[in-house]
Each structure stands twice: as C-alpha cells, then as structure tokens.
Amino acid sequence: MLILLAHGSRDPVWRSSLETLAETVKARIPSEEVRVAFMQFEGPALPEVVEDAVRSGHTILRLLPLFMASAGHVDKDIKPLVDELARARPGVHFELMTPVGEDALFPGLIADIATNPPTPG
Numbered sequence: 001m002l003i004l005l006a007h008g009s010r011d012p013v014w015r016s017s018l019e020t021l022a023e024t025v026k027a028r029i030p031s032e033e034v035r036v037a038f039m040q041f042e043g044p045a046l047p048e049v050v051e052d053a054v055r056s057g058h059t060i061l062r063l064l065p066l067f068m069a070s071a072g073h074v075d076k077d078i079k080p081l082v083d084e085l086a087r088a089r090p091g092v093h094f095e096l097m098t099p100v101g102e103d104a105l106f107p108g109l110i111a112d113i114a115t116n117p118p119t120p121g
Contacts, residue, residue, distance in 0.1 A: 001033045039073055060095070061093070065096070
C-alpha cells in the first residue's frame, strides 16, 4: 500500500485536491492501493491509516511524504512516528520514502509544469 502523507488543512478544497491526487496516482499504478493520511487538523491520521491497512492484510506500507524537504515535519514528527508504528507492528515493513521535494525527479516535474502551462479554461 502507498500512503501519501500530507500536512493537513481545515480547508475542504485542499483536502479534496489531495484525494483527487490519490485517485490519479491509483489510476497510474492500479496494482497498488493508495491512501492519504494527514499529520494535522482533520484525519485520517497516519496511525489510523496504518491500522486500517494492517487489518486489511497489508504487510508492506510505503509512505510518501508530500513535503518539500526532510526538515521540519518529516524529521521531527514523521520519522519518530513511523519508528513507533513499526515497533508496534513487527510483521509490517514500513518504507519511508524521500519527501517529494527532495526526489531527483522533482526538478524535472517543475520544469515540465513551467514550460507546459495548462490552457485557460
């Protein structure tokens, strides 16, 4: 299972855009279940998504932080939380991926977006 891990917001439009992102990612990798978890404000929080995944029989959980860098939430909050979740579930493999902003593909995506702006609708 792939878990897209986002900061969280009280704004329902922001949440909706992340749910749409998860659906789009799922469409591109149909063999994988894709869920969204939030660090703050409204849920589901990461522990809830992990618990649901484990109940559903998932033993490999890949966590993709939708953050620009490791500093801040990733290092201070997410890494310790993932360590805690992993200790509580020894039969589950947790893979904390590189935050999207630090991924080697990210600069190319930004360049693609900047050079191929959407047509005004």
